[in-house]
Amino acid sequence: MDELVNKLAGMGVSGLVLVGLVATSSYAGAVAITTSLALLGGPFGMLGGVVVLTLIASVSSMIAKVGVETFAKAVVKKLMDNGASTSSIIQEISNFPMITEGLKAQLREYVRQM
Structure with a gap:
């Protein structure tokens, strides 16, 4: 169990997403993981689910590096542009x-100043 927790912790947010999907699945074991990945991947199946988890990991890593506030301000600036x-x-x-x-409140003030 500890080894599984360590591996999921290494995956970060995407690991939490996978654990949440598996926990809400009506299946157990490998079938739960397979169906969760297929659900996450939509029409692209399990492979799509793996890609989505990879994207979640990279986006969450980027947000963690630059900070939520900076990321949110960049999104607001792009909307204005x-x-x-x-x-x-x-x-x-x-x-x-x-x-x-x-x-x-910070974002509303940022929009008003632009």
Whole structure:
């Protein structure tokens, strides 16, 4: 069990995603892993699931390196560069459920200053 935990810890966020999918699967053992990867991979099956886990790992690693705030500001700047209005961006920030109120306030201020 400890060896499995160490390997999953090395995988980081993608390991947590896989554990969550396996835990919610109605199967056990290798079948649970296989079906979880196939579910994650969508029409591309298990191989697609492996690719998605790899992408999750690389994106989460990048976010960890630059910081969530810097990453979020870069996304907001790209939205503005693409022509989104200030009010629509502020509304999106306010409605986004997965970030803290503190970060929402920082992002709204960032949008107003641009």
